[in-house]
Amino acid sequence: xxxxxxxxxxxxxxxxxxxxxxxxxxxxxxxxxxxxxxxxxxxxxxxxxxxxxxxxxxxxxxxxxxxxxxxxxxxxxxxxxxxxxxxxxxxxxxxxxxxxxxxxxxxxxxxxxxxxxxxxxxxxxxxxxxxxxxxxxxxxxxxxxxxxxxxxxxxxxxxxxxxxxxxxxxxxxxxxxxxxxxxxxxxxxxxxxxxxxxxxxxxxxxxxxxxxxxxxx
Amino acid sequence: xxxxxxxxxxxxxxxxxxxxxxxxxxxxxxxxxxxxxxxxxxxxxxxxxxxxxxxxxxxxxxxxxxxxxxxxxxxxxxxxxxxxxxxxxxxxxxxxxxxxxxxxxxxxxxxxxxxxxxxxxxxxxxxxxxxxxxxxxxxxxxxxxxxxxxxxxxxxxxxxxxxxxxxxxxxxxxxxxxxxxxxxxxxxxxxxxxxxxxxxxxxxxxxxxxxxxxxxxxx
Numbered sequence: 001x002x003x004x005x006x007x008x009x010x011x012x013x014x015x016x017x018x019x020x021x022x023x024x025x026x027x028x029x030x031x032x033x034x035x036x037x038x039x040x041x042x043x044x045x046x047x048x049x050x051x052x053x054x055x056x057x058x059x060x061x062x063x064x065x066x067x068x069x070x071x072x073x074x075x076x077x078x079x080x081x082x083x084x085x086x087x088x089x090x091x092x093x094x095x096x097x098x099x100x101x102x103x104x105x106x107x108x109x110x111x112x113x114x115x116x117x118x119x120x121x122x123x124x125x126x127x128x129x130x131x132x133x134x135x136x137x138x139x140x141x142x143x144x145x146x147x148x149x150x151x152x153x154x155x156x157x158x159x160x161x162x163x164x165x166x167x168x169x170x171x172x173x174x175x176x177x178x179x180x181x182x183x184x185x186x187x188x189x190x191x192x193x194x195x196x197x198x199x200x201x202x203x204x205x206x207x208x209x210x211x212x213x214x215x216x217x
Numbered sequence: 218x219x220x221x222x223x224x225x226x227x228x229x230x231x232x233x234x235x236x237x238x239x240x241x242x243x244x245x246x247x248x249x250x251x252x253x254x255x256x257x258x259x260x261x262x263x264x265x266x267x268x269x270x271x272x273x274x275x276x277x278x279x280x281x282x283x284x285x286x287x288x289x290x291x292x293x294x295x296x297x298x299x300x301x302x303x304x305x306x307x308x309x310x311x312x313x314x315x316x317x318x319x320x321x322x323x324x325x326x327x328x329x330x331x332x333x334x335x336x337x338x339x340x341x342x343x344x345x346x347x348x349x350x351x352x353x354x355x356x357x358x359x360x361x362x363x364x365x366x367x368x369x370x371x372x373x374x375x376x377x378x379x380x381x382x383x384x385x386x387x388x389x390x391x392x393x394x395x396x397x398x399x400x401x402x403x404x405x406x407x408x409x410x411x412x413x414x415x416x417x418x419x420x421x422x423x424x425x426x427x428x429x430x431x432x433x434x435x436x
Contacts, residue, residue, distance in 0.1 A: 047319065048244045049389045064247065065376070065388040071245045071299075082388055084395045084423075085244070085271075086327040089320025093340065117345070124307060124314055125298030126346065131320030134340045165343040 025102035028142040047128040052080025092135035100136035106158045109185040109205030111168040114160035133167040145173040186210040221382035226256035233263045237369040240397040241270040248390030250374040250407035264288040273303035295319035329365035330399025371401035378408035382429030383422045
């Protein structure tokens with residue numbers, strides 16, 4: 001497992017509260033269950049039709065009719081429920097899913113998110129991303145602070161096609177946690193020894209430094 | 218009213234005509250009516266089809282076979298990307314692609330089957346996928362008007378059907394199948410198992426038989 005991504009997932013896991021219904025996207029969000037602990041009361045929703053996603057199946061437990069939205073095999077926990085896709089997205093749009101955790105290509109200071117299309121490449125797969133970022137009560141983005149080419153991902157204005165405008169509440173990178181408070185981006189936490197200067201060097205969005213006391217390390 | 222008949226897959230796909238819009242259930246290949254798709258590939262010459270399905274199969278699998286035959290004119294999907302050959306066909310101008318957010322896709326099919334003329338959703342507002350669509354501000358939030366999706370024929374998969382066409386689905390193989398069963402002129406259900414009338418608990422029936430025209434055994 002990529003250590004950087006694991007650290008981001010571990011910090012994002014702390015954002016999830018007991019009893020919340022959470023939908024996890026592909027990539028870093030999918031690492032989060034490993035950090036929730038076996039006794040977590042967080043309930044995982046997968047948009048292809050299951051509330052109560054359990055761990056990956058062991059040998060002999062594999063069921064071809066039981067997958068998550070990443071099309072990977074899963075199990076269902078006691079108390080789980082199955083439903084069709086219209087019901088699943090009614091849950092999402094209707095605000096019954098507490099949190100969506102997703103990856104992104106870019107997030108702007110206004111909370112705009114771009115995570116489905118790269119211009120000049122394929123713009124042919126959106127899946128449930130737009131529904132999730134609009135519908136979930138809280139949207140948490142997990143991503144590295146820069147792209148593989150070293151370009152900032154927390155930006156003044158998204159250059160990639162938007163998934164939704166003004167939808168993001170929290171951004172967790174390997175360097176920091178940003179929260180959008182009263183419409184403005186706030187740097188609330190520095191991670192793993194990063195400094196405000198480190199964050200500023202890879203962030204083109206304007207942000208307010210508002211480090212939470214308990215997180216100044 | 219409908220009188221459901223249990224027929225062969227080859228006979229069933231004979232209902233599909235050139236130029237038809239065909240809905241096909243499944244999330245990827247899970248819950249996809251693979252026996253019916255194979256019959257469409259092997260025993261039908263209907264072409265110029267519009268396929269309504271969350272994905273266009275995978276390379277050489279499921280609807281990916283039909284794609285390789287060049288019989289798909291247009292796809293309406295949320296995720297073409299799961300089949301790189303579908304993406305290549307779109308980029309080469311061989312098929313027309315209509316990309317729809319997955320929840321809107323599901324709801325539009327539900328609306329199509331429920332006689333609803335459209336609905337306003339906040340999903341997609343301010344994005345490329347809302348270009349050219351009517352907008353309305355409701356409660357301070359921009360919504361996009363989405364029209365219903367209907368089809369000439371639906372191909373769905375259920376783990377169990379009775380001889381009347383009542384359907385029961387298993388786990389996440391349910392996905393779009395119950396929605397698509399409602400939204401076509403002709404609904405053909407492939408079933409893993411066909412049981413006598415009375416063998417399904419009425420409380421467990423997800424798709425009541427009035428939606429289903431033909432039942433086909435998977436094997």
